Amino acid sequence: MGKWTRRAFITTGVLAGGAVVIGVAIRPGNRAGKVAPLIAGEDDTVFNVWVKISPDNTVTAIIPHAEMGQGVHTTLAMMLAEEMDADWNHVSMIEAPAHTEYANYALAKGYTAGDIDFPAFLVDTIDGIFLTATQMMSLQITGGSTSVPTTGQHAMRVAGAAAKAVLLQAAAESWNVPSEELTAKNSHIIHQDSGRRAPYADFARQAAELSQPVKPILKSPHEFTILGTDVQKFDVPAKVDGSASFGIDAQLPGMKYATVKASPVFGANVKSVDESSVQDMPGVRKVINLGTAVAIIADGYWQARQALVKIDVVFEESGNETVEQSDIFEQFTNDMDTAIANGDEIVDFETGDVNAAMASATRTVAAEYRVPYLSHATMEPMNCTAWVHDDICELWTGTQNPLGFAAEVADVLDMNLEDVVLHNQYLGGGFGRRAFPDYAIQAARLAAEVHYPVKLIWSREEDMRHDHYRQASISRFQAALDGAGKPTAWVNQYVEKHDPREAPYIPYGIDNQFIHFAESKTHVPWGFWRSVDHSLHAFFTESFIDELAFEAGQDPYQYRRDLLENTPRFQKVLDLAAEKSSWDTPLPENWGRGIAIHRSFGTIVAQVVEVEVTAGKVRPRRAICAVDAGFAMHPDGMKAQMESGIVYGLTAALYSDITIHRGAVAQSNFHDYPMLRMNESPDIETYIINSGEKIGGAGEPGTPAIAPALVNAIFNATGKRIRELPVKHYDLSSEGLESKDVA
């Protein structure tokens, strides 16, 4: 990936020689002028904050999102190039600088407004309001599977179309022909009648002086020539020869290495630290007390790590030293009971009259489910390199929120935001973890104490014990069934709600529903974890609907299908997954098949898992995934994200639990927080539906449905219903009723 230069950054306001900078398509007002020095080379023409053309006719997309394997650098460049009719072989990208002009106003707009289409006369005002608001919040986030639906749809495509419009206009003026007689193709303008053909670059300067349309006309999918194709991802070549630069790979002259140990019990302060216990160790430079953590700076990471293991640190008591995981679940249960007893349930969704439906039910069914805390466990442990010099602070790290990180560091170091320069690197996994700036703040504070660059690397143990965790939760259901086994009431009470709002909602046509929750705060830090609340609620709701199908004596696929008769888009996705799995065909002995469907981030995913359970050992053999995100911009990338989401979700469902013991996380590394490995991973098939509906996300929707599809398959294979994750705690080797070993 290309890079913007630090020189460019600190000379904001001075245009690079020859760069032409003009007003902007996306929002009236000269935003391009503020960023041109950051993104333009000597002779580049900047059209708006998202695109520039170089004299060699290369079109460069400026991507305001972090690459963490989801392919966003490629997909967003495709969206711009498509509308611009650019020659894909001469399209490149650079990641946008951490700058307020790249604050994700489109993201905020999508979230706060529910992604509604505004009337044209309101667009300017609304865009202005959201840009201002997101700038104030320093939001430049990659998360929520929003890059394509928001930045891609609202910024990249619009910017590409607007740039093409002014290029055509400039060519028409230059050749003195009506612009309707011109066509744009492969980064060239063509005048058929006169046989003239010239590269975009010939008209770039002139075009950039023209006023770009605020709402240019976008293509229909049938006109696409780049979107919907499987181009190779920009980042892959550098990731096969070791040259890709991740945060941990930053190298600076005179750089030293640091590592930290924070209080095992979250938030406790350092009471005392005995520096003399390590000061004679080789390579040790400095011991720094960060308040809630102790850091050691040394000539190498290993030396710092050895010293950190040895140093005597005593932490103060925070009051949480006796908390056990069982206490947390007990607290959840009590708070849920209390909420009902006091009548202060927080209503999430309510329709019909569940009490009346329950009273007149032929039969009622109840079940309770639990999920544990989860860690992200990105392959690259948290790290950040910081260098405070010449009244600025430079940071090299991988972050899902570069502007937010810079703002936090500026705040902590009492600097101006423009004096914190963040060089975002490839992320060795994000999954939500790298939206939290704790590690960058630590690195900046260390760098502020010394005169050399400091690379802070967390050990795997620190990474696992000081994550921001997916919440543990409990969900309790009651349902009423009529004489035909059809549900007439659906009551769901759960604990600990975060995001998104709609995660516990179901697509099924059930007339009476009451979904509510209780709050129950713990001392365990919370964080976005791939698909966020969807990761628990799909397990809850799609397990329970499976139980209802069983109680009704019906096939779990057909049972769901009947309840989706008024939501045909869901039904089609479900049908495709069932069809591709050959749902009705028999499986070998000890195998089972399970199905689940869930919508998240605007994308509907249905999955079927085939599992083998032999001698208690659970082995997912095959996973079939059907996905409707409206339109798959980069189909192979969509498939890769489904594969990734499935493995991520299966890992959690089978193995993962973070447990609290004496107030601290009990697990520490991959031996006690194991990952799904190649020999345990199923064959995965993904089938895409391009329904033409509103565009949804890809990075997260593959995860939620796989856990319920797995446990439903285990039920099908063994008759044992798993109601608490992870699966590894169940003894599935014995005959008879389910049993659970929680030792």
Next chain:
Amino acid sequence: MITLHINGQTHELDVDPETPLLWVIREQAGLTGTKFGCGIAQCGACTVHLNGQPIRSCVTPVQAAASQQITTIEGIGRGDAGLHAVQRAWIDEQVPQCGYCQSGQIMAAVALLEQNPAPSDADIDAAMSGNICRCGTYSRIRRGIKRAATALAGSSGTEGPHNG
């Protein structure tokens, strides 16, 4: 002083002989393609070749590698023309996502194919299950290995400058 031969180059380094090879490769030799993942030989991100055998450099004291042939991802192949068949297959199958584990995956795959030019699925499982991929690229890794095996069979296994 410890003598290391990394990718055909000799380094004379003044390091604590107990230091894990990983950190010497990354910090002293400046070769950052080899990654730190767990520090306890559980994830395989740090895989390099010692005399052609895949090892976990995060738990290998540097003295154990002294004067022997060490190959890292940077020594497997670089640039369009110089790529190893495994690296080319990784591009063709679009294997990497975040990419952090892929140096280790490729080192494990190259070693597998040198010892077993036509691995079965079970052989691939046995050779590759020590390497964690948190992005879940396992099915593409499997396809990549098979594609590379086919390519190597077609070119007598001499593709790329690998000498580990």
